[in-house]
Amino acid sequence: MKCDRSTRPEFSFIRAVVSIVIIGGGVAGAYALVKMRKPPQKQELPVVAPLVKVVQVKPAGIPMIIHGYGTVRPSVEVDIAPEVSGKAVSVHPQFKIGGFIEADQPFMRIDPRDYELALRQAGAAVADAKVRLDMEVAEADVARREWSQLHPDTEPISLLVLREPQIAQARATLESAQAQLATAQLRLDRTTLSLPFDVRVLSEKVDVGQYVVAGQPVGSVYGIESVEIEVPLEDADLAWFDIFQGEKASSDASVRTSAQVIARFAAGAHVWEGHVTRTVGQVDRMSRLVSVVVEVPRPFADVGAGPPLLPGTFVQVRIQGRTLENALAIPRDALRAGNELWVVRDNRLHIEKPAVIRAERDFAYVLSPDAQGLMVIVSSLDTPIEGMALRTRANDEETPQAPNPGGLDRAN
Numbered sequence: 001m002k003c004d005r006s007t008r009p010e011f012s013f014i015r016a017v018v019s020i021v022i023i024g025g026g027v028a029g030a031y032a033l034v035k036m037r038k039p040p041q042k043q044e045l046p047v048v049a050p051l052v053k054v055v056q057v058k059p060a061g062i063p064m065i066i067h068g069y070g071t072v073r074p075s076v077e078v079d080i081a082p083e084v085s086g087k088a089v090s091v092h093p094q095f096k097i098g099g100f101i102e103a104d105q106p107f108m109r110i111d112p113r114d115y116e117l118a119l120r121q122a123g124a125a126v127a128d129a130k131v132r133l134d135m136e137v138a139e140a141d142v143a144r145r146e147w148s149q150l151h152p153d154t155e156p157i158s159l160l161v162l163r164e165p166q167i168a169q170a171r172a173t174l175e176s177a178q179a180q181l182a183t184a185q186l187r188l189d190r191t192t193l194s195l196p197f198d199v200r201v202l203s204e205k206v207d208v209g210q211y212v213v214a215g216q217p218v219g220s221v222y223g224i225e226s227v228e229i230e231v232p233l234e235d236a237d238l239a240w241f242d243i244f245q246g247e248k249a250s251s252d253a254s255v256r257t258s259a260q261v262i263a264r265f266a267a268g269a270h271v272w273e274g275h276v277t278r279t280v281g282q283v284d285r286m287s288r289l290v291s292v293v294v295e296v297p298r299p300f301a302d303v304g305a306g307p308p309l310l311p312g313t314f315v316q317v318r319i320q321g322r323t324l325e326n327a328l329a330i331p332r333d334a335l336r337a338g339n340e341l342w343v344v345r346d347n348r349l350h351i352e353k354p355a356v357i358r359a360e361r362d363f364a365y366v367l368s369p370d371a372q373g374l375m376v377i378v379s380s381l382d383t384p385i386e387g388m389a390l391r392t393r394a395n396d397e398e399t400p401q402a403p404n405p406g407g408l409d410r411a412n
Contacts (some may be wrong), residue, residue, distance in 0.1 A: 007027055027310045049389040052346055053379035056394075058235075059368035064321035064358060066241040068231035068292075072261075072313045074222030076294065078198070081217045084188040089212050095219065099201045108193045108206065108218070115188040122181040129174035138171040149372035197223050200300075227309055229261060230280065231317045232289040235358045240321030240358070243279055245290055259294045260318040263309065270306050272296045276319060294319070328353075329363045334376045341366075342377040342384060349388045 071236075094100055101107050141245035142162040204219035212218055224314055241257045256275040265268055274296035283290055299309035309315075335341060343350045354366040368374075375392065 002252075007177060016370050017021065021082055049391045050381060051391045051393060052342075052344070052377045052381065052393045054375045054377055055331070055334070056373060057330060058373035058374050059326045059328055059370075061325045062324045062327045062329055062365060064325045064365070066107050066237045066319040067360065068233055068317045068319065069292070070229040070315060070317060072227050072229055072299075072311050072315060073227050074311050075226040076223035077202070078195065078199070078221055078223075079217045080107075080193065080219045080221060081215050082108075082110060082193060082212050083214055084110060084116065084187050085212065085214045086112075086191065088206055088208055088212055091206060095201060095204055097203060098199055099193075100224070101221070103197050103199065104194050105398040106192045106194045110191040110193075110212065112188055113189040115184065115191055119181070119184040119188050122177065122184040125177040126174065126181050129170070129177040133167070133170040136163055137169045140167055150197070192379065195221070197225060198286060200224050201207055222311065224298075224300045226295050227292045227299045227311060228246040228277075229274075229296070229315060229317055230291045230392050231294055231319075232284065232287065232291045235290055236358075237321075238290060238292075241276065241319060243276060253337055258320045261294065261296050261309065261315050262321075263313050263315045265307065265313070270309075272299060272309050292319075296402050297369075302354065324357060324365055324367075326368050327357065327365050328368045329365060330376060331378060332359070332362055332364055333360075334378045335364050341374075342381070344377060344390055345391055347390055347392070349377075349384060349386065351384060351386050387399075 013203055087110065088108055089111050090106075090109040092099075092101055092105065095107040155163045199221035202220040202222055203372040206212060206218040243257065256277075259276055261272045262276050263272075274294050277293050277295045280293065332342065339353055339356055341352045341354055343352055354369075356364050356366055358365045377390075
């Protein structure tokens with residue numbers, strides 16, 4: 001029986017020794033490689049300051065523009081009612097809704113025949129009264145001569161002798177007749193209806209042949225010399241223009257507060273020049289606002305160049321206020337919570353709290369502490385810390401423009 005050498009004890013021992021030697025050599029080699037490895041070199045990375053967007057805001061004289069809204073209404077609106085009754089014998093062709101009628105142009109005539117007859121009758125009464133007065137005066141002269149012949153150098157003891165009461169009565173009758181003649185002439189004149197200013201017709205309800213009654217309206221018109229807009233404002237806005245100028249503003253155009261009225265219709269924005277005339281004289285009990293009245297003269301003057309400013313149009317109003325000197329127009333986006341302003345000086349952050357003089361939708365206005373202006377941050381910072389280093393980049397795309405009193409930037 002043969003014996004396999006691999007099962008012999010000496011061969012098992014040799015394999016175990018060889019395995020231990022190989023494992024030990026591997027461990028020793030790994031240890032040697034670890035010991036020979038050089039540690040990584042340390043390198044300090046530079047600290048990069050946050051990058052922010054800034055705009056340069058420079059001081060200037062900025063006119064304060066007060067914005068408001070209102071509805072156009074006529075300055076003068078009249079209900080047309082005849083002062084005498086009668087049948088309408090003619091009506092102006094423009095006396096219809098939307099029509100224009102010039103000043104002193106008759107827009108309706110009432111049948112005058114009854115009033116012409118009354119005028120002739122009153123004239124006859126005046127002529128009769130004059131005759132009676134002349135007769136009384138003549139009789140008084142006769143009575144005076146007779147008294148002088150019968151009673152020379154004496155005066156009559158009664159006024160009836162010289163017919164003085166009769167003369168006074170005849171003179172009063174003449175004056176009454178003359179007054180009735182004037183009344184008849186006035187009633188005849190009133191058969192023709194007209195107004196002393198140019199008007200546009202709002203409504204009408206009369207036609208030729210219709211009988212009209214005195215005092216009953218036959219239509220309504222409004223004057224086209226001017227229109228008005230009532231603009232509610234907060235009391236703080238009233239501090240920027242002098243509304244309480246009273247009669248001085250109405251007599252001197254140089255002291256009026258100018259205003260622009262902007263309306264968007266007829267495929268575009270249109271502007272009319274006007275001025276502030278007065279307040280409504282009271283504070284609204286619900287809103288606590290004070291309304292001022294802006295007048296626009298000649299709203300129909302340039303009909304060929306653009307649409308007229310029609311009553312009922314909802315408009316924006318820009319009132320020209322006082323100029324705030326040495327002021328900064330800060331974009332509202334740059335004003336943080338608590339009225340904080342982030343400013344860059346020497347590439348460092350400075351957190352300031354300027355006193356805001358006035359604020360509106362796009363800008364807040366502050367007095368400039370520096371003649372060179374401020375470098376204002378308009379971007380965000382995760383953790384703003386006073387004095388932290390910053391990198392800046394001009395925000396060319398969003399550089400704010402100074403408010404333009406004549407522009408339409410807020411008309412939409």
